[in-house]
Amino acid sequence: MVYRDRWKYFLILLSLGHKILFALEVIPFLPKDKSSSLLYQSSNDQVKYISQNQNTVSLIDNSKNTMIYQSNNEISRFQIYATAFQKNVLLEVDDMPFLTQNPRKNKKIFWGIFKGGSVNELGEGAYPKLHLGDDWVSYYDFSKKSIIFHYLPLLGKNNYKIFLNNKSSPYFLPEVNFLEHEQIIYTDVNDKGEEALISLNLKTNNFIFLHKSTSADKKISHCIMDNNIVFGEFDSTSQSNFSLYHMTYNGEKSFSEKKNIFNDNGKYLPSLICSPFDKSIFVLKRSLSKSKFADPPTLLINISIPKGNSTELSLDRPFSQLLTMDSRLLLVSGGKFYQVVK
Amino acid sequence: MFFCKSFFLHVSLFIIAQNVIANPLLPGLFESLDRIIKADTEESSDWNNVQINDSILLKKSREGTSFYIAPEFLQSILLNSTSQQAHLLKENFCSLADLLWLNLLRNGQGKFNAIPLLYSPGKASYETVWVSREGYAKYLMNTKCKKSEEAAYLFSAKNLPNVISQIEVPNPREEKACYELFHQALKDSKTPYLCYLVDSSAKGELSLKMVQSNQNKDIDESSKKIILQSLKAKELLGEIKYDYLQNLCGNLNNKEKFCSYFFSSDYWKKRMIQKSNEELLKPMCTDKDGKSCADMMNKNPSMCIWSMTNYPSLLPKVSCQESSIALNASSLNFNYRDCPGRIDNSAITNAGRILLHFGYDKILFAKMKKPQPPDFNWNSEMLCSANVATSFLDFSLKIDWETAWESKICFVDRLQRKNFCSPYIISNNEMSAFSLTNTVTEILKKANRMDKGYTCKTISTKQYDNKLLKFKTGCWILIPDQYEITTTLLKIVVDDREYRDVFSTQGNVKFPFTSFNTQTEYNNFQYKIERELDVKSSVIKTLPSAELFLKKDQAVINGVGCAEELLPDHFKTFTINQCSPISFIIAGLVKSSNIADAYAVVHSSIDEVASPRLISWKQVIFSVEAYQKYHPQLYWSLYGLSR
Numbered sequence: 014m015v016y017r018d019r020w021k022y023f024l025i026l027l028s029l030g031h032k033i034l035f036a037l038e039v040i041p042f043l044p045k046d047k048s049s050s051l052l053y054q055s056s057n058d059q060v061k062y063i064s065q066n067q068n069t070v071s072l073i074d075n076s077k078n079t080m081i082y083q084s085n086n087e088i089s090r091f092q093i094y095a096t097a098f099q100k101n102v103l104l105e106v107d108d109m110p111f112l113t114q115n116p117r118k119n120k121k122i123f124w125g126i127f128k129g130g131s132v133n134e135l136g137e138g139a140y141p142k143l144h145l146g147d148d149w150v151s152y153y154d155f156s157k158k159s160i161i162f163h164y165l166p167l168l169g170k171n172n173y174k175i176f177l178n179n180k181s182s183p184y185f186l187p188e189v190n191f192l193e194h195e196q197i198i199y200t201d202v203n204d205k206g207e208e209a210l211i212s213l214n215l216k217t218n219n220f221i222f223l224h225k226s227t228s229a230d231k232k233i234s235h236c237i238m239d240n241n242i243v244f245g246e247f248d249s250t251s252q253s254n255f256s257l258y259h260m261t262y263n264g265e266k267s268f269s270e271k272k273n274i275f276n277d278n279g280k281y282l283p284s285l286i287c288s289p290f291d292k293s294i295f296v297l298k299r300s301l302s303k304s305k306f307a308d309p310p311t312l313l314i315n316i317s318i319p320k321g322n323s324t325e326l327s328l329d330r331p332f333s334q335l336l337t338m339d340s341r342l343l344l345v346s347g348g349k350f351y352q353v354v355k
Numbered sequence: 356m357f358f359c360k361s362f363f364l365h366v367s368l369f370i371i372a373q374n375v376i377a378n379p380l381l382p383g384l385f386e387s388l389d390r391i392i393k394a395d396t397e398e399s400s401d402w403n404n405v406q407i408n409d410s411i412l413l414k415k416s417r418e419g420t421s422f423y424i425a426p427e428f429l430q431s432i433l434l435n436s437t438s439q440q441a442h443l444l445k446e447n448f449c450s451l452a453d454l455l456w457l458n459l460l461r462n463g464q465g466k467f468n469a470i471p472l473l474y475s476p477g478k479a480s481y482e483t484v485w486v487s488r489e490g491y492a493k494y495l496m497n498t499k500c501k502k503s504e505e506a507a508y509l510f511s512a513k514n515l516p517n518v519i520s521q522i523e524v525p526n527p528r529e530e531k532a533c534y535e536l537f538h539q540a541l542k543d544s545k546t547p548y549l550c551y552l553v554d555s556s557a558k559g560e561l562s563l564k565m566v567q568s569n570q571n572k573d574i575d576e577s578s579k580k581i582i583l584q585s586l587k588a589k590e591l592l593g594e595i596k597y598d599y600l601q602n603l604c605g606n607l608n609n610k611e612k613f614c615s616y617f618f619s620s621d622y623w624k625k626r627m628i629q630k631s632n633e634e635l636l637k638p639m640c641t642d643k644d645g646k647s648c649a650d651m652m653n654k655n656p657s658m659c660i661w662s663m664t665n666y667p668s669l670l671p672k673v674s675c676q677e678s679s680i681a682l683n684a685s686s687l688n689f690n691y692r693d694c695p696g697r698i699d700n701s702a703i704t705n706a707g708r709i710l711l712h713f714g715y716d717k718i719l720f721a722k723m724k725k726p727q728p729p730d731f732n733w734n735s736e737m738l739c740s741a742n743v744a745t746s747f748l749d750f751s752l753k754i755d756w757e758t759a760w761e762s763k764i765c766f767v768d769r770l771q772r773k774n775f776c777s778p779y780i781i782s783n784n785e786m787s788a789f790s791l792t793n794t795v796t797e798i799l800k801k802a803n804r805m806d807k808g809y810t811c812k813t814i815s816t817k818q819y820d821n822k823l824l825k826f827k828t829g830c831w832i833l834i835p836d837q838y839e840i841t842t843t844l845l846k847i848v849v850d851d852r853e854y855r856d857v858f859s860t861q862g863n864v865k866f867p868f869t870s871f872n873t874q875t876e877y878n879n880f881q882y883k884i885e886r887e888l889d890v891k892s893s894v895i896k897t898l899p900s901a902e903l904f905l906k907k908d909q910a911v912i913n914g915v916g917c918a919e920e921l922l923p924d925h926f927k928t929f930t931i932n933q934c935s936p937i938s939f940i941i942a943g944l945v946k947s948s949n950i951a952d953a954y955a956v957v958h959s960s961i962d963e964v965a966s967p968r969l970i971s972w973k974q975v976i977f978s979v980e981a982y983q984k985y986h987p988q989l990y991w992s993l994y995g996l997s998r
Contacts, residue, residue, distance in 0.1 A: 087872070094930060113865050205661060309971055309977065333919065333977050348983065
């Protein structure tokens with residue numbers, strides 16, 4: 014190939030550079046243990062939580078196996094929630110996974126020290142989450158439509174409960190994040206189905222609407238990176254649309270103006286994930302087919318914050334979900350997990 | 356366009372020629388279109404001032420002479436007919452008599468009252484005689500078209516209300532049946548009359564609008580009468596019959612378009628054809644009748660997205676348009692609305708829907724000779740999931756599967772030192788043995804705590820006001836606003852006295868939908884329906900097998916999958932191997948642009964029964980695969996069910 018031709022190819026690649034994500038690739042995530050029993054695995058593979066004998070949770074720390082919980086039932090199902098801080102860990106226990114079907118089932122929630130040998134009961138609810146260096150815990154009580162907050166360093170003394178405005182949607186799950194001690198942002202939905210992103214001080218109950226959607230077919234998803242708040246508004250109808258906004262939290266209930274940093278009229282899964290790699294977010298985009306109905310996503314979109322530059326990775330199969338585990342970014346398809354690596 | 360008109364004209368001419376011009380002596384009917392158009396515009400002006408002589412027609416026809424319309428005149432009529440009329444004439448020669456009688460045909464000069472007829476007095480010649488339009492129509496009715504004569508009599512003013520009341524709007528379920536219906540309508544002498552009614556009603560409405568908007572102030576009495584008559588016809592027909600006839604008359608030349616009204620048009624519009632289905636749309640628009648509600652949903656598809664919030668279920672729903680496409684392809688039998696958000700165990704919803712789909716009560720009745728319970732078809736907003744829950748409880752007790760339903764209401768009678776417990780559902784269905792009203796009434800009567808003449812009634816806590824006189828006596832069951840249909844704390848008040856300590860609800864409903872260990876191998880819903888209802892099941896793993904299976908009679912596919920992969924827009928994955936199992940019914944398939952995929956019509960157990968979603972087949976399989984990994988026996992949970 015002559016140099017002139019090489020130069021041409023280089024130009025073509027350069028012109029595609031802003032659209033195609035070369036830096037990332039997707040590989041199967043195959044933990045050594047039976048993959049269906051894995052509950053958590055740290056990025057360095059040193060710490061694992063696994064489910065054993067259908068009713069026990071064990072910690073494997075550098076090959077040392079410690080049982081941390083055993084259910085009285087013959088068959089239970091567990092979830093482990095941990096963050097990259099690795100200070101605390103949360104355990105969610107479903108004691109009747111095959112006798113009742115209920116996506117808004119309240120389950121038993123326990124907490125413990127990360128890599129600790131035991132866990133303690135915290136309450137009943139669903140989808141627990143650790144915040145602010147693992148000091149705060151939140152979980153949702155589906156039966157009362159309330160979010161419960163515990164401050165772990167002063168457990169029992171600094172508890173809060175907020176009730177959602179949502180009266181109509183029985184399966185709505187709010188997204189919650191902490192900006193600072195006792196200052197949260199969360200999503201809620203009103204009787205017309207319009208979602209909102211709200212900032213609330215747990216102590217004073219002062220709140221600010223950061224964003225309100227204008228119709229029932231719009232969903233809001235958000236995440237935070239330091240003091241950056243990123244949220245997307247996803248249109249779920251056929252006239253699909255995705256708008257990404259950015260704002261910063263300046264402390265003491267003060268926010269910068271929200272900026273619309275990215276727009277696309279493609280169909281997206283209405284959930285965004287803050288990148289474990291850098292200051293960016295990831296979203297899954299559905300295929301470009303002309304169908305009016307939703308197909309499983311086949312594109313991974315990475316958008317830089319706050320510039321809003323986007324790159325996309327075309328996936329070789331459709332995926333249903335995107336999540337993080339420690340510093341891993343995982344894709345889910347048919348109960349199988351794939352890792353996005355740099 | 357030119358070709359179409361020419362083709363249609365010649366096809367119609369060919370058919371009519373066989374009937375009208377059978378005499379070889381007469382001049383030819385087939386001409387070039389240029390020639391026909393020329394005759395239509397130039398010669399037709401001479402057709403207005405002619406001498407009418409009906410007596411020759413009467414006299415000669417009695418003698419056995421045959422009469423035929425002059426070819427130029429017939430050509431002109433066909434050229435000026437609508438394609439619907441031409442199609443009618445092509446399919447049914449006698450419709451010429453009907454259309455002439457109703458004065459619906461035109462020649463180059465417009466409507467006409469005289470028709471030139473040819474007849475042959477001698478062997479090698481023919482003569483022309485002009486007769487009145489009515490005269491020729493009567494001649495046809497007397498000689499060849501007796502049914503037309505009957506139709507003309509039936510549609511006379513005095514018989515009209517009676518005839519209209521006898522019209523039945525058909526609802527064909529298959530394309531073949533619809534085509535048959537279409538051909539019957541073409542051959543029916545009543546069709547031109549019905550189309551005449553529809554046409555004049557539409558014109559009457561238009562005229563009324565013009566009068567109302569003052570565009571036509573100087574309206575005379577006879578015009579007023581015509582308008583009123585036209586409007587009366589529409590009133591007699593009613594909106595449903597009018598809509599159906601509009602479709603028929605507008606598409607007499609196109610059977611596919613006629614049938615699309617039944618198969619590819621809006622699901623609710625079609626369902627509202629039958630008055631008995633109107634109840635189904637009441638929760639959607641409380642202040643409108645079913646027909647207007649269906650129209651509104653069709654015009655504003657986004658109104659379904661956040662609708663029926665009093666019937667709690669997964670929100671947002673899909674648009675009315677998507678839901679209509681899904682329902683058109685769905686084979687699930689349902690004639691009720693439900694509210695999965697009021698049942699904590701969504702497997703009950705799915706099980707109840709399957710039982711109602713297969714008509715479990717009739718099957719068990721035939722098998723066990725046990726008294727047949729009533730059809731639990733309808734319940735109001737407050738008791739919206741009682742139908743599916745009742746069917747499941749009824750089924751489980753009939754087959755002695757009592758462990759499935761442990762949700763009970765208990766009464767501690769301290770005087771008699773007795774405990775009464777009974778399974779219940781929050782329902783006031785008088786015909787059901789387990790409705791809360793019947794259960795509580797029976798318990799209180801057994802314990803001698805209530806007047807024998809009382810029957811307990813349910814009421815929401817909000818509506819109950821003990822200051823009002825009507826609540827001072829009788830038995831009232833107070834239901835909180837937020838409640839689960841099987842596990843809710845209730846208050847029971849008899850003669851203004853609350854039975855606070857003596858009534859309690861306990862237990863819940865838990866049962867394996869499919870087997871998950873050795874104990875549940877023969878003790879799960881899937882096994883029970885196969886055994887008790889003779890429902891046949893077969894594993895479904897691929898799209899072709901699903902397509903094939905759904906062609907069977909009463910076939911649906913039942914599945915259990917992880918909500919995070921079935922409905923990823925609503926349920927997010929936060930941890931590895933997270934799965935919220937939900938069951939669902941696939942009741943049909945809709946083709947996708949990708950031949951390797953299709954959209955499954957999914958009635959998930961957390962969606963309201965009449966709001967299914969179209970979910971990519973791949974997505975469905977992902978959810979089942981994920982559930983298989985989650986299951987202790989790695990069970991594949993997608994099964995076809997048929998009888």
